[in-house]
Amino acid sequence: MIELKDVDFSYKGTDEAGLHSITLTVNDGETVLLCGESGCGKTTLTRLINGLIPHYYKGELSGSVTVNGRNIAETELYELAGTVGTVFQNPRSQFFSIDTDGEIVFGPENIGMSPAEIMKRKEQVAQDMELTPLLGRSLFELSGGEKQKIACASVSALLPEIMILDEPSSNLDWKAISELKNIISLWKSQGRTVIISEHRLWYLAGLVDRILFMRNGVIEHEWNSREFAGLDTDELKRLGLRPTKLEERYIREFGDGIFGSSTEQMRSYQSKDGDIRIRDMFFSYEKRRKKELAADPDKCTLSIPELDIPRGSVTALTGENGAGKSTFLRCLCGLKKSCTVKLDIGESVYSGRKLLKICYMVMQDVDHQLFTDSVTAEVCLSMKDEDTAKCNGILESLGLLGFKDKHPMALSGGQKQRVAIASALAADAELLLFDEPTSGLDYAHMTSVAKLLKQLSDQGRTVIVSTHDPELIALCCDYVLCLERGRVKYFGEV
């Protein structure tokens, strides 16, 4: 049983939101969902239960937190390891080992369990979670979804009675999310207590017993699963939550082409004059000569002989993980030297290095593309000649003018994304590519990204956005491009 009594917490030294007078009891075997906008305190609440507060994150804490009769403040983290397990948001950063087996047994080894017992647990966990194909592999070669599964297994191997998941689906695609869902229901059926903090709600409906809505560090609402399912779209929007029901609606709207499994090639878009034409996009990870690639398109990782994309539109790029979405984007903006792609825009043809000038990609991890110490400097870095008026104009249009002297890394995730967009605009990129810009965002932020993409296309830029969020497609995309095994499966209007 988890009991929080009158808990107040504020972080030391940062503005990160704290918690105010939280009182909460979670019974054994309950599955609880924490939802609310980013910065509402969901993650902080999970940290209180797994002991990271006060042992790892320092701050002012009052009130009492008890887990299974133990006072958290007086229990060392390693003593909690067998009681509370936590799966974190980022699959890339939470593993300690290099190989999958080592990662699964990492926890039990730390607490000094006997080798025989550890082996038994490893086999049990691998069997329960259907991990056998992943055993004995390097973690660095796994996809995000697979890494997240290993993270779940690693936590599970300690057999904790309480499982905490902090935005576990942020970096996952549809298929991986449904596997995550299976894992959570497995834990539930084993009678464990599960606490999930999450923005994506659709996959959890029907799985959770109790839903807590948080705002500004306070638990504002509490629903049971029936009441929660009954909330209508407007109500959810008002609370800033993402939809709770997705699948049927989006499958109806976007057709089988995206979410179904049929393999026949569909193409419902008829090219027009003035479209941007992508030609000869062949790419293979095995190093080959360019001529061979074109001659033997069957062996290519990515093979798109010809594709017309309407200028000034927003196109959603969808497909399962490993379908080639990222490769497509990277080839298009000229980052894969051996790719043969050519781009016809109006009269001009772009290929090779010239692509870097005309295309710009906003990466999923936007931190990698911020280099300077102020937003203004960041934008000016993209210009050949510094043009303050133009820079201010761009910042104004993106709502960043108020932050122009701030360090880009001091901004929130959404603001950082806009800084990256601003530098793309400053570089006069015609084609803007986005790699999963809304994974891990709450409803309000997703809507603002959608608005922004629309705004960019209204200014005449062509936008291609890879995404796993059907909500985003519904909000702003004009066309959907679906890839499968590096081939176009479907391209048509929304």
Next chain:
Amino acid sequence: MNDKKLGVRDFITVGIFTAILMVIEFAFGMLGYIHPYVVAGYVVILPLASCIPMMLFYTKTEKFGMLTIMSVLIAILMFVMGMGWLGAPLIIVSGLVADLIAKKGGYRSFKCTVISNGFFSLWICANYFPVIVTADSYRQGLLEAGYTEEYCNNLFGAINIYTIGILVVVCFACGCLGAVIGKAVVKKHFEKAGIV
């Protein structure tokens, strides 16, 4: 929880920064094969190239031992990469001295940090140790291994018992200079961004 003792978090921090430092070291170390003077030039290049991560590391250092562990790791890695083991004790000594000096300043005094980084940088000189101590056989060895007379003359002209004093002083100075530059960059970026 005992706040004086080093914990897992500190060990992980040390590991990460050592990895970054080594990557920088390898990247610039390769330059040494262009000309032996570059080998002597490490005393200038390396402290300056690694000053930003070092100063960021200093902001994360609050307890005694982190700098020492880092120097032990560097010694082990240098050994693994074939730099021999003669320099290893010296690397650890420079780390230990750096740690003691930083500790004297409570890990917050800028002056102590600058001097501490100067001493820490001396691990670079420790790698010259075999060149000097075993100069004659080392030289003969190089010649026999196919190095040219010219290369050896240059190498031993640049690094010998007489110049080592200068090299150590230059290395120390560059370590201090690096600390000042690194600190400025840390202020410009990491403090402004609110990370430290």
Next chain:
Amino acid sequence: MKLHIDPRTKLFMIFAVSIIVMIPAVSPATWALRTGVTLIPLVLLLFEKKYIPALAFTVLYAVAAVLTLLFISSESTGVLYALLVGYCGIIVQFMPSVITAWYAIKTTKIDEFMAAMQKMHMPDGISVSLAVVMRFFPTIKEEYGSISDAMKMRGILFGGGKVGKMLEYRIIPLLFSCVNIGEELSAAAVTRGLGAPVKRSSICELKIGAADITLFAVLTVSTAALIILKTGIVG
């Protein structure tokens, strides 16, 4: 066939190879010994089915060795020779150690490594930090890859010609992401009990097998032989 070598043997191998490469080879006997020792990690790589790195290494080493023997003498001077000497220097001097180290790191799992460190009574601080170093090299490679892609898109790969900027643009984003990853990594590690004051167990059974003993013997004998031959010649 999979050959299992104990991490401690690998460590000894690194030690022996690093001694051997520091002893210059002159006479045919020493040359043979040295080349023989260099072959050990190569054979081990073949057992691990790492054919391509093994081949690449062999070619590099062979070319360097041939060049050294045929073209470079103590009297040669000039820029080209300096470069050639540099190249051969790296290969002949450091490649054997590098390939041994690479083999050891590639084939040692983190928990195996931690177990070996524990057996050798290394303090926790050193074994945990070293494990993190091993785990972080590939991470730095990944992060650096994304950063240099971003630099290409911005056209700032060469920092506008300024060395300081070139370094700054590369290091700053790298440090930001490494620090973030480190924070999350530590949190994930401590919630899974790392740092518990108990003896860490391991599912890797560390056993000194026949292969280990053979390797140990071969390395000791060749190192000793090389030292004796060498001092014999000098004396």
